[in-house]
Amino acid sequence: MAERYIRLGLRLDRHVEGTVDAYFGPPELAAEVAAAPPVDPRALVADAAALLADLDDGWLRDQVTGLHTYARVVAGERLDYADEVEGCYGIRPTHTDEAVFAAAHKRLEELLPGDGPLDERRERWRRSITVPPDRIEQALVAVIAEARARTLALIDLPDGEGVVVEGVRDVSWLGYNFYLGDLRGRVAVNLDMPTSAVELLLLGIHETYPGHQAERAAKEQRLVRGRGLLEETIVLAPCPQSLISEGIGQVAPMTLLAGAGAAAFETLARDAAGVDFDLAHALAVERAAEPCRWAEVNAALMLHADGASEDDVREYLRRWGVMGDEMAGHVVRFMTEPTSRTYIVNYPAGRALCGAYVGDDLDRLRQLLTEQVRVGELRSHPS
Incomplete structure (x- = not known):
């Protein structure tokens, strides 16, 4: 599960640099992603959805929910701004008086x-x-x-x-x-x-x-x-x-x-x-x-x-x-x-x-x- 999560994050970073803030895991995973052509963002949306289906409720599932939301945006889907924020971070922005x-x-x-x-x-x-x-x-x-x-x-x-x-x-x-x-x-x-x-x-x-x-x-x-x-x-x-x-x-x-x-x-x-x-x-x-x-x-x-x-x-x-x-x-x-x-x-x-x-x-x-x-x-x- 963790390897799938890491690959998903690294592959999204191929499309939007800065998605990955830091990586210090197994170098072979990063090398594998770097050596391959960028994966179609629509495929990454599907990968994220499949990973979500395989994960129990917990910290990692929260993280993958954020990546799934972000992959949808990278793939060109138009999300309401508040929906995008909530999908990524787990909080919904509202107007402050x-x-x-x-x-x-x-x-x-x-x-x-x-x-x-x-x-x-x-x-x-x-x-x-x-x-x-x-x-x-x-x-x-x-x-x-x-x-x-x-x-x-x-x-x-x-x-x-x-x-x-x-x-x-x-x-x-x-x-x-x-x-x-x-x-x-x-x-x-x-x-x-x-x-x-x-x-x-x-x-x-x-x-x-x-x-x-x-x-x-x-x-x-x-x-x-x-x-x-x-x-x-x-x-x-x-x-x-x-x-x-x-x-x-x-x-x-x-x-x-x-x-x-x-x-x-x-x-x-x-x-x-x-x-x-x-x-x-x-x-x-x-x-x-x-x-x-x-x-x-x-x-x-x-x-x-x-x-x-x-x-x-x-x-x-x-x-x-x-x-x-x-x-x-x-x-x-x-x-x-x-x-x-x-x-x-x-x-x-x-x-x-x-x-x-x-x-x-x-x-x-x-x-x-x-x-x-x-x-x-x-x-x-x-x-």
Whole structure:
């Protein structure tokens, strides 16, 4: 079953690069798929359906449901956007009333006083604590080292685990951890986008410890090496594991930054990034703006379900998402690329579900980092 699942994911990646986020399983399976001609997507839909019929209810079946949905899209089937998201990730996107954003804006007005529209004030504040581009990589390395040291109090990281950092340009994301297998990751940061000191902290922790790197390495050690779960050697973007992973990445920063280690991270950002800022205030701004992430889901529904223009979507993001022109354009680009048009829902939905699941119980965060938790389990957990 696991081999069929891996082949299906690798074959879909031949049609849409980026479907496979990471693969570190048997090299002969990857070589076999690479050596053969691409399989007709319609045949992949049939393969996914056959695999679903052979699987019992469980984590792997959830994953294959996501691949089956995605294969239908790759094969040219027109799905309602909400149906596509639900088929891939197990959650259905709905419109969030703008009153939710208006309430968040009132709090942001208090935190970011001054003249001009709120989105402009927030952007001016971001720019006032922006990390110089030539210091981003070295500062990120320092943030990651501090985050790793503090994460060791939360979970055991296996020997030989670690990451390298590189700056990249002309990409649709702010940061990315390319998990390489053998407990190693390559963290790339977008040097084209202005990055504030607090965003650098959030990004570094999200992508590494106790975020994506900690999750991938812990699961490789525990589930692949320890329990022989071959299906865990492939990470697939259009599947429920993405929602869990992004939820972990969204919960992780506050685990470190809201605790006793906050002062260390503030000092580190000042020294390594060369930016003098108030971390407590910056985190208050981030928390106040959190409900506005749902504006991105509304924007995706506008674009993909309602037929709105990209200009209208950008304007909506500027107004309700409280973001500048450059960031709004970046988000629109992200939600129009093949592997991220639905993926954008995972950030606020993952944060909401994983945040409610974890609460103040770090044992639940450890469980998310080390076990195959299903989206259904998160949805059924009392908030």
